[in-house]
Amino acid sequence: MSGFNRQAHWQQVYKEKGENQVSWFQERPTVSLELIEAVGVKPSSAIIDIGGGASRLVDALVEKGFRDLSVLDLSENAVSVAKMRLGRRAGTVKWIVADVTHWQPPSAYDLWHDRAAFHFLTEVSDRMAYIERMTKALRPGGHAIIGTFALDGPERCSGLPVVRYDPAQLAAMLKESFALVDMRRHDHQTPWGAIQHFQFSVFKRV
Secondary structure (H helix, E strand, O other): OOOOOHHHHHHHHHHHOOHHHOOOOOOOOHHHHHHHHHOOOOOOOEEEEEOOOOOOHHHHHHHOOOOEEEEEEOOHHHHHHHHHHHHHHHHHEEEEEOOOOOOOOOOOEEEEEEEOOHHHOOOHHHHHHHHHHHHHHEEEEEEEEEEEEOOOOOOEEOOEEOOOOOHHHHHHHHHHHEEEEEEEEEEEEOOOOOEEEEEEEEEEEO
């Protein structure tokens, strides 16, 4: 995808479409919340949601009393949707508008969450840059939850090609820095009733 501008693409998506007009919209991100609870993070734990943009995960985490939340997204428009929805509570969240493949983590996190950002990285160099930053960002003993399209999931999303994964493929990419500790299949229903097959893999930083 030489010359492709990811940031411009996602800015346009959230300029043209409402929050619940995109295929990945979830009223409540149940699987993510269950996996976050399972890894045992505390209200004081530092959590970052990669590609979180307009996602409602941050709302649920604020409601649960988490106090150190960061959301990173390419699109200022997507972040603005979440800020407006949260209102005054938006001030308790650190909002980062950046491309994760170029971003430099300012601090260490206990949990890295990504639902459907990594699978858009079709270039090996971008995937390696992402993994490098995730490795730097997570404390030893911290966890990464990565959700992608499963091997039988869609080949494209939002007009873009994606790379589909199973947990073993992700584990092979992360190598010795991460141990696969949990996995889950998930059938996501889009706002218009279509079913998309996802996989969620949970890794522990070693």
